[in-house]
Amino acid sequence: MTAQAWKSLRTKKYQLSLRLFLFLNLCSAFFSLLNPLYSVYSSTLPVVFLAAGSGLLLLWHWRFPQKKINILFISLAFGCLWAWHVGIKTLELPSNNTSYVMIALLTILFIGTISFSNNIRAFTLNALPIVITCLAVTHGEQWVRMLYCFALPLVGVSIHYIIQKRNDTFAQELMFQLIAERETLNDLSMLDPLTGLYNRRGLQHRLDTQLALNTEDHYVMLLDIDHFKAYNDHYGHMMGDKALIRVSAAIRNAVRSRDIVARYGGEEFMVVLPQSDAQSAMRTAERIRQQVYDLKIPHMFNESVATNVTISIGIAPLITDNVELALEKADRALYEAKHMGRNNILTSEALQPA
Numbered sequence: 116m117t118a119q120a121w122k123s124l125r126t127k128k129y130q131l132s133l134r135l136f137l138f139l140n141l142c143s144a145f146f147s148l149l150n151p152l153y154s155v156y157s158s159t160l161p162v163v164f165l166a167a168g169s170g171l172l173l174l175w176h177w178r179f180p181q182k183k184i185n186i187l188f189i190s191l192a193f194g195c196l197w198a199w200h201v202g203i204k205t206l207e208l209p210s211n212n213t214s215y216v217m218i219a220l221l222t223i224l225f226i227g228t229i230s231f232s233n234n235i236r237a238f239t240l241n242a243l244p245i246v247i248t249c250l251a252v253t254h255g256e257q258w259v260r261m262l263y264c265f266a267l268p269l270v271g272v273s274i275h276y277i278i279q280k281r282n283d284t285f286a287q288e289l290m291f292q293l294i295a296e297r298e299t300l301n302d303l304s305m306l307d308p309l310t311g312l313y314n315r316r317g318l319q320h321r322l323d324t325q326l327a328l329n330t331e332d333h334y335v336m337l338l339d340i341d342h343f344k345a346y347n348d349h350y351g352h353m354m355g356d357k358a359l360i361r362v363s364a365a366i367r368n369a370v371r372s373r374d375i376v377a378r379y380g381g382e383e384f385m386v387v388l389p390q391s392d393a394q395s396a397m398r399t400a401e402r403i404r405q406q407v408y409d410l411k412i413p414h415m416f417n418e419s420v421a422t423n424v425t426i427s428i429g430i431a432p433l434i435t436d437n438v439e440l441a442l443e444k445a446d447r448a449l450y451e452a453k454h455m456g457r458n459n460i461l462t463s464e465a466l467q468p469a
C-alpha cells in the first residue's frame with residue numbers, strides 16, 4: 116500500500132459516511148412525509164427540503180464522487196432542518212406531546228451516531244439544533260433524559276474516535292515502515308552483494324533514468340581483469356573475491372560521482388560516463404587502469420603482463436541511447452586490448468571497421 120492508497124482509503128471512508136448520512140435522512144424524511152402522526156397529516160417545508168436535499172445530494176455524489184461535499188456544513192444544515200420540522204410539528208400536535216419529541220430526538224441522534232461514528236464535530240453539529248429545539252418545545256420537562264440521550268452517543272462517538280485515531284496511527288506507521296523496507300529491498304536488489312556496485316538490474320535502472328534525463332554524449336567502458344582464471348586457480352576463490360572487492364573500489368574511486376559503475380559479469384565491469392567526450396573517457400580509463408595497477412595485488416601468473424593484478428579496458432561512445440550497440444563496440448575494443456597484450460586501453464574508434 117502506498118501513501119496515495121492510504122489517502123484514497125480515508126477519502127472513501129469520508130464519502131461512505133456522508134452517503135450513509137444522506138441515505139438515512141432520506142428514509143426518515145420520506146417516513147415523516149408518508150406517515151401521518153396522530154391523524155395530523157401535514158408535510159412540513161423543512162422535511163420536503165430534507166427529502167429533496169438528501170435525494171439530490173446522493174445522486175450528485177454518486178454521479179461525481181470526486182467532488183467534495185463539506186460534511187460539517189451538511190450535518191449542521193440537516194440538523195437545523197430537522198429542528199425546524201420538530202418545532203412546526205409540536206405546534207400542530209395536541210399539547211404536551213413529549214413522546215413525539217423524544218422519538219424525533221432519538222431518531223436524529225441515531226442517524227448522527229451511525230453516520231458519524233468517529234466524527235465528533237459532525238455528530239455535535241447535527242445533534243445540537245434538535246437537542247436545543249426539543250428542550251425548548253418541552254419547556255425543559257424531561258431535560259435530564261434529553262441531555263442524557265445526547266451525552267451518551269457523544270461519549271461513545273468520542274471514545275470511538277480515539278480508538279480509531281490510535282488504530283490509524285498504528286496502521287500508518289506500519290505502512291511507512293513497510294514502504295521504507297520495500298525501498299531498502301529494492302535498493303539491495305539492484306546491488307551486487309560482493310562488490311556493492313550496481314548489478315545488471317541496477318545498471319538498467321540507472322541507465323533508464325540517466326538517459327531519460329539528458330541527451331548529451333555519453334561513453335561506456337567494459338573492463339576485465341587480466342588472467343583472472345589463473346589468479347583464482349593459484350590463489351584460491353576467496354582471494355579472488357578479495358581482489359574483486361579491491362578492484363571494484365579502485366574503479367569507483369577513479370570516476371566521478373555521476374558515473375555509473377556496475378559489475379557486468381564475473382570479473383567484468385561496466386562504466387557509463389554521462390556527458391563525456393572521447394578525451395575525458397580516455398583519461399578516466401587511464402586513471403582506472405593505473406589505480407588498479409597501483410593496488411599491487413600480487414599476481415605471479417599474470418602471464419608476461421605484470422606480477423600484479425591488471426585490467427584491460429574497451430571504450431565506445433553511446434550514441435542515441437543505443438546501449439546494445441555501444442556495448443558491442445566496447446566489447447570488441449576490449450577483446451583487441453586483451454589481444455594487444457592486456458593492461459591496455461582501446462577505443463572503438465581506433466579499431467579497423469569489421
Ligand SMILES: Nc1nc2c(ncn2[C@@H]2O[C@H](COP(=O)(O)OP(=O)(O)OP(=O)(O)O)[C@@H](O)[C@H]2O)c(=O)[nH]1
Pocket residue numbers: 309339340341342343344345347351352353354355356359380381382453457
Ligand atoms: N573469485 C571469484 N572469481 C570469479 C567470480 N566470478 C568469476 N570469476 C572467475 O573469473 C574467471 C574469469 O576467467 P576467464 O573468463 O577465463 O578470463 P581470464 O582468465 O581473466 O582471462 P582474460 O580475460 O583473457 O585475461 C573465472 O575463473 C571465474 O571463475 C567471483 O565472483 N569470484
